[in-house]
Amino acid sequence: MAQLTISDVTLSFGGLKALSEVNMTIEPGLITSIIGPNGAGKTSMLNCISGFYHPTRGNIFYKDKKLTHASPHEVSNMGIARAFQNLELFSGLTVLDNLLLARHQNLKYSFLQAVVFYGKASRIEAENRAYVEDIIDFMELEPYRKSLVGNLSYGVQKKVEVARALTLAPDILLLDEPMAGMNQEEKEDIVRFVMDIQKEREITVVLVEHDLGVVMDISDRIYVLDFGEVIGSGTPEEVAQNPKVIEAYIGEG
Amino acid sequence: MTDNKHLLEYSIPQLLRWRVKTSPNRPALREKDFGIWNTYTWQDYYDHVRKTALGLRAIGLGKGSTLALISDNIPEILFVAIGAHSVGAVSAGIYQTSMPHEIAQILQSLKVTAVFCDNQEQVDKVLEVRDQIPNVQRVIFEDPRGMRGYRSDDWFIDIRELYRLGDLEHAKNPALFESLVDQGKPDDVCHLCLTSGTTGLPKGTMLTHKNYINMGIQLTEVDPLEPTDEYVSFLPFAWIGEQMNSFGVAMAAGITLNFPESVETAMSDLKEIGPHFMFGAPRIYETIRSQIWLKIDQSYWLNKLLYNYFIKIGIKAAQYRMHGKSMPLALKITSWLGKQFIFRPLVNQIGFLRLRRAYTGGAALGPELFTFYQAIGVNLKQIYGQTEIVGIAYMHRDGDIRPETVGKPLPGTQCKISEIGEILSQSDSVTPGYFELPEKSAELLEGGWLHSGDAGFIDEHGHLVVIDRISDVMHNKKGDMFSPMFLENALKFSPYIKEAVIYGNKEDFVACLINVDPIVVGKWAEDRGISFTTYMDLSGKPEVAELIMEQVIDVNSRAEKEHFKIKRFALLYKLLDVDDGELTKTGKIRRKYVQERYQNLYEALYDETVDKKDVEASFQYQDGQSTTVKTTIAFYTVKGV
Numbered sequence: 066m067a068q069l070t071i072s073d074v075t076l077s078f079g080g081l082k083a084l085s086e087v088n089m090t091i092e093p094g095l096i097t098s099i100i101g102p103n104g105a106g107k108t109s110m111l112n113c114i115s116g117f118y119h120p121t122r123g124n125i126f127y128k129d130k131k132l133t134h135a136s137p138h139e140v141s142n143m144g145i146a147r148a149f150q151n152l153e154l155f156s157g158l159t160v161l162d163n164l165l166l167a168r169h170q171n172l173k174y175s176f177l178q179a180v181v182f183y184g185k186a187s188r189i190e191a192e193n194r195a196y197v198e199d200i201i202d203f204m205e206l207e208p209y210r211k212s213l214v215g216n217l218s219y220g221v222q223k224k225v226e227v228a229r230a231l232t233l234a235p236d237i238l239l240l241d242e243p244m245a246g247m248n249q250e251e252k253e254d255i256v257r258f259v260m261d262i263q264k265e266r267e268i269t270v271v272l273v274e275h276d277l278g279v280v281m282d283i284s285d286r287i288y289v290l291d292f293g294e295v296i297g298s299g300t301p302e303e304v305a306q307n308p309k310v311i312e313a314y315i316g317e318g
Numbered sequence: 319m320t321d322n323k324h325l326l327e328y329s330i331p332q333l334l335r336w337r338v339k340t341s342p343n344r345p346a347l348r349e350k351d352f353g354i355w356n357t358y359t360w361q362d363y364y365d366h367v368r369k370t371a372l373g374l375r376a377i378g379l380g381k382g383s384t385l386a387l388i389s390d391n392i393p394e395i396l397f398v399a400i401g402a403h404s405v406g407a408v409s410a411g412i413y414q415t416s417m418p419h420e421i422a423q424i425l426q427s428l429k430v431t432a433v434f435c436d437n438q439e440q441v442d443k444v445l446e447v448r449d450q451i452p453n454v455q456r457v458i459f460e461d462p463r464g465m466r467g468y469r470s471d472d473w474f475i476d477i478r479e480l481y482r483l484g485d486l487e488h489a490k491n492p493a494l495f496e497s498l499v500d501q502g503k504p505d506d507v508c509h510l511c512l513t514s515g516t517t518g519l520p521k522g523t524m525l526t527h528k529n530y531i532n533m534g535i536q537l538t539e540v541d542p543l544e545p546t547d548e549y550v551s552f553l554p555f556a557w558i559g560e561q562m563n564s565f566g567v568a569m570a571a572g573i574t575l576n577f578p579e580s581v582e583t584a585m586s587d588l589k590e591i592g593p594h595f596m597f598g599a600p601r602i603y604e605t606i607r608s609q610i611w612l613k614i615d616q617s618y619w620l621n622k623l624l625y626n627y628f629i630k631i632g633i634k635a636a637q638y639r640m641h642g643k644s645m646p647l648a649l650k651i652t653s654w655l656g657k658q659f660i661f662r663p664l665v666n667q668i669g670f671l672r673l674r675r676a677y678t679g680g681a682a683l684g685p686e687l688f689t690f691y692q693a694i695g696v697n698l699k700q701i702y703g704q705t706e707i708v709g710i711a712y713m714h715r716d717g718d719i720r721p722e723t724v725g726k727p728l729p730g731t732q733c734k735i736s737e738i739g740e741i742l743s744q745s746d747s748v749t750p751g752y753f754e755l756p757e758k759s760a761e762l763l764e765g766g767w768l769h770s771g772d773a774g775f776i777d778e779h780g781h782l783v784v785i786d787r788i789s790d791v792m793h794n795k796k797g798d799m800f801s802p803m804f805l806e807n808a809l810k811f812s813p814y815i816k817e818a819v820i821y822g823n824k825e826d827f828v829a830c831l832i833n834v835d836p837i838v839v840g841k842w843a844e845d846r847g848i849s850f851t852t853y854m855d856l857s858g859k860p861e862v863a864e865l866i867m868e869q870v871i872d873v874n875s876r877a878e879k880e881h882f883k884i885k886r887f888a889l890l891y892k893l894l895d896v897d898d899g900e901l902t903k904t905g906k907i908r909r910k911y912v913q914e915r916y917q918n919l920y921e922a923l924y925d926e927t928v929d930k931k932d933v934e935a936s937f938q939y940q941d942g943q944s945t946t947v948k949t950t951i952a953f954y955t956v957k958g959v
């Protein structure tokens with residue numbers, strides 16, 4: 066069964082159709098990429114899935130649950146996490162605090178327990194720290210654990226952003242242009258992490274990315290959007306040969 | 319301190335067993351993982367070695383096998399190495415930065431039968447050259463991350479699987495491991511240490527259990543260590559500098575080895591541990607000093623004021639301390655105040671507060687760096703040795719620190735200077751030879767002495783002074799030996815001198831060409847209102863020549879031998895440069911080329927009647943254009959040489 070089903074989703078802002086009748090199925094355990102020229106509606110699609118926008122028409126299903134009108138925190142509680150294109154981190158906090166903060170939804174103890182900090186509260190905090198440390202190890206962020214995010218390089222901040230999404234222990238990870246603004250070496254680094262996220266942690270990855278080379282290399286399935294419509298889909302080979310896709314990218318030949 | 323000479327009768331696994339008997343529950347190893355320091359006691363250490371040893375035996379390792387280690391420093395590297403020693407196999411370290419073809423060459427020449435890698439990065443390198451290394455039967459890996467695709471290939475084995483095999487063997491035959499350990503003899507070769515091959519393939523230096531343990535005992539006899547002392551393991555394991563600590567010192571003294579979380583976090587992990595001794599190349603100490611200077615510079619005014627006042631006192635006190643003299647009372651009090659007010663907190667910031675001794679070795683370290691560290695209360699000492707004698711054989715003693723020497727031999731080490739001036743040593747730590755290179759081994763150990771290949775002499779205080787590689791030294795007309803590099807370094811320790819080229823091979827005296835430091839000398843000239851335009855102009859100023867003359871006289875005044883004194887010099891009109899082929903990529907002088915290029919200057923240096931010469935200088939600018947400039951160069955004779 067598809068993990069995420071997008072069925073006939075249309076998103077309009079007044080007269081402007083950002084997405085029109087988009088259908089996608091995201092299969093579990095795969096890397097599915099959404100590509101397309103600027104303004105094609107890629108980020109809008111992610112916004113619909115993660116609950117920042119609600120589709121004007123159509124529905125989105127996570128397994129058999131409908132999340133068409135779910136709010137962002139409900140979506141994230143269901144197990145869909147998102148790493149943002151423009152970093153959404155607290156630059157005045159350390160890497161560790163940023164990641165611990167992302168686990169606030171797991172902090173289920175009372176005010177009194179927090180004051181005493183004994184039993185449940187300390188146990189939960191220790192569990193959270195252990196989980197966050199596992200992510201720090203996975204994303205190789207050990208040297209930056211106690212550094213303020215604002216003082217780190219852009220490439221490292223991107224890694225922290227992905228780590229923040231991972232600390233939510235998601236089933237599906239939405240990555241919005243994780244490689245934008247990076248040099249070749251940093252890109253290769255992130256590609257390795259994306260593949261490890263899929264293979265080692267068995268998380269379904271939905272990737273929005275501009276770098277076609279990367280997308281063709283690592284995707285299992287690709288959807289191509291242009292002016293809010295799906296103009297092609299399939300394996301990287303199929304998409305590369307699709308005349309509509311070639312036209313959208315290279316122009317009319 | 320108790321007599322620990324009996325430790326020499328053990329092999330490394332037997333010594334480990336002895337440690338378990340005497341202190342099973344003391345921490346032996348500590349590793350930072352997931353942000354927490356995890357401890358292995360001596361008992362845990364031994365248990366892991368047992369599992370690995372029996373596991374290695376199960377996959378076919380035994381006497382005659384060699385196991386290569388390509389890994390960052392983690393406890394498992396010791397489990398695997400000592401596990402191999404326990405079953406009579408030999409370990410060999412390979413640098414993690416080696417390229418696949420280098421790894422293939424080393425694995426072939428050392429006849430390696432199994433490889434231990436810490437992660438996929440190293441595994442992939444070995445995999446790339448798989449067809450060239452038919453002898454390698456198994457590749458053991460520690461971190462399973464990214465190894466999913468290799469599961470079906472039984473060339474690879476997870477270390478956890480190795481442990482499981484070992485546990486199975488142990489359950490079947492509980493006495494097996496002990497009997498294997500009993501079979502080890504102190505004189506068995508246990509490790510092949512690669513020597514840095516400046517020419518051709520690196521050689522595998524065979525080292526025995528006794529070589530390592532003896533080195534540990536010798537070192538701790540001079541600088542005692544307590545079993546509660548800490549050491550941070552951050553040098554590459556393939557280098558003798560790390561093995562001598564983990565196999566030798568740690569086993570002989572029972573200290574705790576701490577493994578950083580990753581290579582990048584080593585310095586901050588060091589802060590958390592606060593080691594009692596450390597060892598490093600000069601560069602580490604130079605970097606730390608720069609960091610201290612930077613931090614002081616960024617600090618607020620009171621800190622700066624205190625620092626600048628007390629560092630002067632600290633340096634004065636250091637001079638007394640380094641030579642073991644007692645200080646005047648006033649200095650004692652002020653230097654104590656400085657230590658309490660500024661230097662203790664400062665040193666604590668870099669994690670050196672508990673450090674009793676810091677050792678530097680491998681290259682020359684400027685004397686002012688020794689004084690600096692001694693002034694802030696870090697006991698920095700020079701060591702000298704080589705792979706073939708397990709790293710350290712000569713060392714400064716506390717209270718007898720002379721930056722220009724490498725100290726005295728460790729107890730049990732004999733030192734001799736051969737007729738050609740080569741440093742020869744003898745001790746229980748000297749290697750039995752190179753792996754399968756009998757000719758090279760015979761050369762190395764000719765006459766029962768270890769031939770270092772370094773030239774040196776023993777000064778009036780009984781300290782060994784290392785001059786240079788024998789192949790680089792020069793002889794004057796009378797046949798007296800001197801080292802150009804040694805004199806060049808002595809000159810370069812002056813902040814005003816950037817580069818120096820020493821001449822004098824088969825000549826009557828030593829002469830040199832000097833490059834002044836454009837920034838320091840430029841600032842010096844500015845402060846004195848001496849105006850200049852280009853580097854050539856600056857170098858030609860008579861005031862600058864006077865300044866350099868003072869430096870040369872200073873170097874001459876410290877010369878150990880009369881014929882080391884520099885008689886004539888000239889200031890070169892351009893900086894020696896890599897792009898002009900005058901320096902190698904690593905910044906060493908290409909003597910032959912420099913001599914050819916400046917032949918006219920060389921001739922004038924040795925013609926004492928010449929004090930000025932017109933030269934045509936050709937330049938190549940960074941954009942590739944070249945031009946020729948006429949200039950006059952002056953030659954200076956130092957009086958009284």
